[in-house]
Amino acid sequence: MDLPTLISILQSGLALGVLYALMAFGLAIVWTTLGIFNFAHGAFIAAGAYLAWQFGNAAAFGLGYWAGAVLAVAAMFVIGAVVQLLLVRPFERHRDIVLLTVITTLAGATIITNLLNVIWGPRMKQIEPALDGEIVFGLVHMRSQEAVMIAVVAVTLFALGWFLLRTPLGRSMRAVAQNREAAQLMGLDVRLLYALTFGLAAAVAGLAGVFIGSIRFMSPTMGDDPLQKALVVVILGGVARFTSSVYAAFAVGIIEAFSTYFVGLYWTPAVLFGLMILVLIVKPEGLFGRRQRSV
Amino acid sequence: MAAVLEARGLSKSFGGLQAVADIDFAVAEGEVLGIAGPNGSGKSTLFNILTKVPFAADRGTVLLDGRPIQGRRPHEIARLGVARTFQRESVFPSLSAIDNVLLAAEGARRGGFAACLAAAEQALDLAGFPATLHNMPAGQLPVFLRKLVMIASALALQPRVLLLDEPASSLTPQEIERIRALILKLVGAGMTILLIEHVLPLLTAVSDRLMVLDHGTLIASGRPAEVIADPAVIEAYLGRER
Structure with a gap:
């Protein structure tokens, strides 16, 4: 393999990694905080993309790329909180909450996907990128939109880390994730925090949708593949820390890029799922996880 | 009375x-x-x-x-x-001792961050928790100190x-x-x-x-x-x- 090819693969892996980090964040924070797996996460990604298209594209409201992205992310926050209220909260204290919410979030995913189909139709769309053209640094040739995506995701991930570690609300979310009952006794409104967590997860998923929609074509089912990838990332990384799934996202991105080069696009999902199964057998807490879940 | x-x-x-x-x-x-x-x-x-x-x-x-x-x-x-402690040491294990207590001070909604931090430090002092361990994750503390963190958290609520x-x-x-x-x-x-x-x-x-x-x-x-x-x-x- 020559150097330009290696750089091209790493660059592709980095771009995939940042997207996967965004996709996995919401899935991981909902799992650690509410203890459930949200199957509507992929539909949130698709809804974010369509909302950004609606707000931003010249063919719709025409507010521009950034205004479209911001409004889509804000709308997804509200939609996420409402979905939690309708599909998760009714089963909050039920002993079969995990199974019940698998069913309700799957139903939610189907409803959202069909709504996207009804509102915007099945024809492929694309969000006009924020920047056209290409950036060249020595051997690195990158689409400007990809560079924008990497920069924005890096800032977003740092902001999310800062929010979770340094702000009272972030501290409260981490506390609820670790000990619901003690959190209630500390005066924390657990129901509100659950809704905010779901809203935050949906907002970040929506941002991932905006980027996917501006580098690929959009369809109502565009969230299905990202949901699978986010699942692989979360299982590979573990959920012990916020950073676990971020590291895993970059690992999966790089592995996928190399796998696509060496074994082809067709077999790459099989490689990733094979790796996921291997990790589940050898280190079920995840590559960056801790064996014991917090009490 | x-x-x-x-x-x-x-x-x-x-x-x-x-x-x-x-x-x-x-x-x-x-x-x-x-x-x-x-x-x-x-x-x-x-x-x-x-x-x-x-x-x-x-x-x-x-x-x-x-x-x-x-x-x-x-x-x-x-x-x-109404503040309560549990029989077993129920803390937030990955949060530091001071963050555990700070949560309660913030939960009580009495003042901004500086006031809450001061209330948290005061509660830990009152409970007799060593000041040198404020930043230690609560899950890594021995049982007795975890109990003190739990009591200090309850005190930080300024309970009736x-x-x-x-x-x-x-x-x-x-x-x-x-x-x-x-x-x-x-x-x-x-x-x-x-x-x-x-x-x-x-x-x-x-x-x-x-x-x-x-x-x-x-x-x-x-x-x-x-x-x-x-x-x-x-x-x-x-x-x-x-």
Whole structure:
């Protein structure tokens, strides 16, 4: 393999990694905080993309790329909180909450996907990128939109880390994730925090949708593949820390890029799922996880 | 003297098991009400239904400063001033000791970050937690210090009444002595306390009054020396003499 090819693969892996980090964040924070797996996460990604298209594209409201992205992310926050209220909260204290919410979030995913189909139709769309053209640094040739995506995701991930570690609300979310009952006794409104967590997860998923929609074509089912990838990332990384799934996202991105080069696009999902199964057998807490879940 | 916390006809059952049956009590300002009873007698269930964490009473009324609170949600009850610690050291393990207590100060909604941080530091100092360990993750602390973090968190809520559930369990005699001194310090500061404890010397040393539960019912109540000499209490703990 020559150097330009290696750089091209790493660059592709980095771009995939940042997207996967965004996709996995919401899935991981909902799992650690509410203890459930949200199957509507992929539909949130698709809804974010369509909302950004609606707000931003010249063919719709025409507010521009950034205004479209911001409004889509804000709308997804509200939609996420409402979905939690309708599909998760009714089963909050039920002993079969995990199974019940698998069913309700799957139903939610189907409803959202069909709504996207009804509102915007099945024809492929694309969000006009924020920047056209290409950036060249020595051997690195990158689409400007990809560079924008990497920069924005890096800032977003740092902001999310800062929010979770340094702000009272972030501290409260981490506390609820670790000990619901003690959190209630500390005066924390657990129901509100659950809704905010779901809203935050949906907002970040929506941002991932905006980027996917501006580098690929959009369809109502565009969230299905990202949901699978986010699942692989979360299982590979573990959920012990916020950073676990971020590291895993970059690992999966790089592995996928190399796998696509060496074994082809067709077999790459099989490689990733094979790796996921291997990790589940050898280190079920995840590559960056801790064996014991917090009490 | 007016009661800070009062319960009337509190009951809780799980299927056919009556865990708490028609309990009445009142605790006055600055008073320590000790609660004793054999394992499974309903002591912790009583604390659970007073705080609604994790469940509420089936029947009965709870009054805080004369106002009913059983219609409130659990976090609201905590913010109104009913603070509780658990028998096992229930902390947020990946958060530092100071962040654990800071959460409670912020939960109490009294002032901005600087005021909350000061309240958290003050609560840890009051509990006797070493200042050098403020930034240690709570999950890495030994049992005794985790208990202090839990008590400091309860204190940071600036409660009207403090519910302590077996603070001396799993501790060495020296640590129990420090817990005794801490409770007496809180009493000296005018704190109203409900104390569940199996370590009877500690319970009788700090309590103004004692009530004893057995199979969810109140079998004795009064001054500690009288209650522990009560034949019904002796029978509940040791069984009937044949």
